Structures are given as structure tokens and as C-alpha cells.
Amino acid sequence: TAVLAASIVGYMVVNETLDRADTAIYDALMKLAQRPPLDDIVIIAIDNPSLQELGRWPWPRTRHADLLNVLAEAKPKAIAYDVLFVEPDADPKADLALAAAMQAAGPVFLPLLISVPGPNGAAAEALEPAGPLKAAAAGIGQVNLHFDRDGVARSIFMGESSGERSWLHLMELMRRQALGLAIPAPTAEGKGRATLATLTRDERMLIPFAGPPGHFRTVPFADVVRGEVPPEIFEGRLVLIGATGEGLGDRYPTPLTSETEVMSGVELQANILDALLTGRAIHPASVGWVLALSLTPLAVLMAGLLRLRPRANMVLGLALIASTLAVSAGLLLVMRIWAPPAAAIAGLALVYPIWSWRRLEAASAYMVDELDALTQEPSILPQSPPALSLAADDVIGRQVALMH
Known part of the structure; x- marks a missing residue:
């Protein structure tokens, strides 16, 4: 997940894929200044x-x-x-x-x-x-x-x-x-x-x-x-x-x-x-600096995903998006350096659903393996499957119901 997200962010930075979003942010900051x-x-x-x-x-x-x-x-x-x-x-x-x-x-x-x-x-x-x-x-x-x-x-x-x-x-x-x-x-x-x-x-x-x-x-x-x-x-x-x-x-x-x-x-x-x-002339940050500034919040979020609970990770992601905007605005208005933030924000927005998908996939694979193992033990599972709850209308829900 980390490699995929970093690759996407790097591609967007080098190719200026989100330049329309970056210029919109820049223009809004100019109106404030x-x-x-x-x-x-x-x-x-x-x-x-x-x-x-x-x-x-x-x-x-x-x-x-x-x-x-x-x-x-x-x-x-x-x-x-x-x-x-x-x-x-x-x-x-x-x-x-x-x-x-x-x-x-x-x-x-x-x-x-x-x-x-x-x-x-x-x-x-x-x-x-x-x-x-x-x-x-x-x-x-x-x-x-x-x-x-x-x-x-x-x-x-x-x-x-x-x-x-x-x-x-x-x-x-x-x-x-x-x-x-x-x-x-x-x-x-x-x-x-x-x-x-x-x-x-x-x-x-x-x-x-x-x-x-x-x-x-x-x-x-x-x-x-x-x-x-x-x-x-x-x-x-x-x-x-x-x-x-x-x-x-x-x-x-x-x-x-x-x-x-x-x-x-x-x-x-x-x-x-x-x-x-x-002395107010603004200079664009180099591609290397923009890459570093874009990948740093992504690395922080990935570390949080490994250690924190889902709710805390959601708060962390939103805080990192706000911090990225604040750092970009501060560099522009105080240091007179423009570091486009759109790629970093897009990376933060993408990594959470990608991580959730990978976690769900891993959980589903684990439960499939466990159910396969349990089917080999007739004394453990009942002969007829239990009635599934109407709420268990997705794969994970059905697997959880079967394990009960």
C-alpha cells in the first residue's frame, strides 16, 4: 500500500497532474494576501x-x-x-x-x-x-x-x-x-x-x-x-x-x-x-522539495495506520490534510515559496480507502481459511448452516455470521 500510494503521489508531482487544483489554491491564497x-x-x-x-x-x-x-x-x-x-x-x-x-x-x-x-x-x-x-x-x-x-x-x-x-x-x-x-x-x-x-x-x-x-x-x-x-x-x-x-x-x-x-x-x-x-517575489519550490513535502504526510499516515485504531486514523488523516494546506500557505505567505499541495492531499485521501480495502481483503482471506479448517471438524460446526441475518448481506458479514 505504501509503495503504491507513494508512486501515485510521485507521478502526480512530476507530471503536474493536479495543476488545476494547485492553481485554484494559489489563487485563493493570493486573494487573501x-x-x-x-x-x-x-x-x-x-x-x-x-x-x-x-x-x-x-x-x-x-x-x-x-x-x-x-x-x-x-x-x-x-x-x-x-x-x-x-x-x-x-x-x-x-x-x-x-x-x-x-x-x-x-x-x-x-x-x-x-x-x-x-x-x-x-x-x-x-x-x-x-x-x-x-x-x-x-x-x-x-x-x-x-x-x-x-x-x-x-x-x-x-x-x-x-x-x-x-x-x-x-x-x-x-x-x-x-x-x-x-x-x-x-x-x-x-x-x-x-x-x-x-x-x-x-x-x-x-x-x-x-x-x-x-x-x-x-x-x-x-x-x-x-x-x-x-x-x-x-x-x-x-x-x-x-x-x-x-x-x-x-x-x-x-x-x-x-x-x-x-x-x-x-x-x-x-x-x-x-x-x-x-522582497515579496515568490519562487516555486523544486520538484525534489515538493516530492519531500508531499510524501512526508503520507509516511506519517502510513505509520498511524499500522499502530492506531480506525477512528484515530480517520482523525489523523483529516489533521494531516489540514496541516498540508497550512504548511503550503505558510511557505507561500511567509517564506515566499510555492509548494503545490494538491498531490499530497490526493495521496492522503487515496491511501485510507486503499488501506481499508487491503485490510478487508486480508480479513476475508483469514476467515475463509478458518472456515475451511472448521469444516474439517464436524463436531465443531453444526450439520446445517445457521440462518444468516438479513443485515449480513455482504461477503464479510456472511463470513462473520458463519463463524458464529
Whole structure:
């Protein structure tokens, strides 16, 4: 029984068989762990009112330059422009104007696009910002999200690399800038568009969402350009600029969104930056640790089944299920480590009926052997079998009745 149960649990852990149950538990814990956002993070939203006022998307690069020129007066600590500028503008002067505004506004970080898979069978394709913008940026970072099987965005990879080229996450660059840490230069110059034969992703981080959509301080793009937002809101703060408009596509389901709502990409980036700055980043436990944490309560229950009475074993099993959930929640909320508990709970739920079946089978076999032995002693058993109780309508009941 122990070997069978351990094998089932190990299979479920390695193959993530119960990932839907695990993600449901994770999402419930995330909803319990909501917190106020960092005051240092401000979002400038390319929202629907701004689109209605300033025109349809995409906007000319000069419009983005106008925003950065306003921010230059406010002196923010750092700016992440969560918009892809991977193609040169039709007007080269517009790119130069935006590059000049980036340099004037202070450290501005830009994203690149890494498409998976790449063209013609390649592992991926990397598209970096257009030449003048790449040169003016304080750093280039990747912003890829990792989606679970249910299509929900719960995690990212802190680094992506291909050969000698590597990219940190855009929010990791912002964190380093905020803390005065060194920001690594690109390992290779490369072209703006590059086909990647391989793509390696490192250090998966689960996002500890601070709250639902709209949780972080947000001001409309158009209001900032018009000068209606006090510069004190941006002074010394970390400014994230990105799309929140419903028609722009950069919107995703998360653990803190309902079935009818999504979270904008720039809000996701704000949650990531908040986690990195507050030390709340969550890391998944290794398969080995999850196996150990899943098999330990199973071993305790098996030891109890060998020594305790059935009622005590039932109480022990329920207590172990509750303890497994509590340990998983504690690791997540206190230690910032996610160890999925569903396989352990399933193992505990399975082992008791398996053990009971094996015990009943052994008891039945014992009584069959005893009855066979008794039939060889005519003086012990009556010549006619006793009338069976109506309650003895199963095999074990009939065998017990015969032994009486």
C-alpha cells in the first residue's frame, strides 16, 4: 500500500497532474494576501479617454516625446515605457525627437519583443527598439509573461538568453536603477531584428499581485500632456507608461481578476516591480522539495495506520490534510515559496480507502481459511448452516455470521 500510494503521489508531482487544483489554491491564497501598493510607483495610462482625445493608435513618436518632455520637468527616478518601438517611424526626425526626449527625461527603459516560436523553425525572434531609441535607452529588457495551462498569467522569467545575448526583465532593470545598482550592458551589440536558434529562460518568479486592476496610482496620458497633473506626483518616483485601453490588446487574466475582467500589461509590470522592491517575489519550490513535502504526510499516515485504531486514523488523516494546506500557505505567505499541495492531499485521501480495502481483503482471506479448517471438524460446526441475518448481506458479514 505504501509503495503504491507513494508512486501515485510521485507521478502526480512530476507530471503536474493536479495543476488545476494547485492553481485554484494559489489563487485563493493570493486573494487573501492583497496589500497596499508602493507609493513610489505611478502609472501613466494610455487609456480610452486619452485615445479619444489624442487620436487612434498608434500615435506618432512625437506624441510620446511630448509626454517625456513634460516628465523631464518633474524629475522622476526612472521611467519604463511599456510600448514596443521596434519599427522605425516613417519620419526619421520623429525617432530623433523621441530619443532626445528620452535622454532629457532621465533613465528611460524600453522593452524588446521576443516572439516564440521564431520564423522558419527558429526557437524565437528578438526585435529590439529602433536604432536611435535603443541608443538613447538606459536599458533594454524583456517583458514576456508565462501563462499556465488555464491561460492565466501568474509568473515571469527574470532572464532570457540566446548564446551570448541576454536580457533581464524590464522591471529588474527598474529595480536596479531605483536601488542604485549596476545595470549590465548588453552582452552583444546584435541587430534590431535577430533570429534566435535557442532561447533559455532563467529564474521563474511567481507574481504576488498587490491587488486587482486599478490598484496602483494611475493618471491618464492626455492629462499629463496637457499639464493638468502636478509634477510632484512623478518627482523621485518610478513611472510606468503603458496601454490600458480596451482595444489595444495588452490585457491578461490574472489570479485577482474575475471571469469578466482582465489586467493591463502595464499594471502587471507594476505588480512585478512592487514585488521586486519589497522582497515579496515568490519562487516555486523544486520538484525534489515538493516530492519531500508531499510524501512526508503520507509516511506519517502510513505509520498511524499500522499502530492506531480506525477512528484515530480517520482523525489523523483529516489533521494531516489540514496541516498540508497550512504548511503550503505558510511557505507561500511567509517564506515566499510555492509548494503545490494538491498531490499530497490526493495521496492522503487515496491511501485510507486503499488501506481499508487491503485490510478487508486480508480479513476475508483469514476467515475463509478458518472456515475451511472448521469444516474439517464436524463436531465443531453444526450439520446445517445457521440462518444468516438479513443485515449480513455482504461477503464479510456472511463470513462473520458463519463463524458464529
